[in-house]
Amino acid sequence: MSTASVDISYDLIDGIYDVLYGNVIYELETIPVYKSVPKTPASVYVLIGEVLGSEDGTKDGFLYFGTVQVIVVDESAHCADRKQSQGILGVVRGLLKATKPVTFTCGSRTLVVFSHESLVPVTEYADNSVIRNRLIDIYNYVLE
């Protein structure tokens, strides 16, 4: 455990990115993974979203816990079909949680717990009839 309080957000984002980048392959296509959305994003991508959290630990060291979002965004269709985005989400989950107790490397930090909490599906309709499907997967983390 760290003896000084720090911000672990980017360590966690980097850790998730390293697991997913280049490995999210759906129907023979590699899906881009972003830490932040570029000006001209792909029509289908995975975005590592917000890290929310607090600190815990012991009398001697800090432990950090909270939630992180991993979002599948699909703007490729003109209908609200989620089949593709759900398929991609399945690939993402398999990479992040290949087995029940698995955790991954987050820089110099130890990821103690990484578990799926909930899924929030969002469908947005724009005036130009473009539809954006967002599947927001929320994971719990405990990091030291």
Place this chain on the structure above:
Amino acid sequence: MAKINGTLMCIISGSDKLLHIDNCTLNVNVNLPDASTKESSGWAEHINGQRDWEITFDGKYDETGTGITPDEILAAIIARSADTAMKFTTDGATGAAGWTGNGTYRNLSLAANMETPATFSGSIKGNGALAAIA
């Protein structure tokens, strides 16, 4: 009024601090045997009997660190180790303030719930007097 941050309060066993603790409690009791008689006018009366004390603690399980780890406490219980001088102190560095007495590790529990950090809890039973650290 001066308040004390509970983070500062810790347990020292011999010269080593108990590690990875997030909560510790000192309990001090005195037994109060009933001394009521027919002359007590219907009021319960007692005398001051035996005193005892105990320290309980819990924390996040970790095998590492320089000090007393949960594994070392477990080993001490299994070995039925002799008492050590315990301090319940606000001064983790020197143990210069608080309370002290000889104590024995009485129990240790390790808990491992799914998808949460493993925890431990235990207690130290006082063996003899508890005294303020001068």
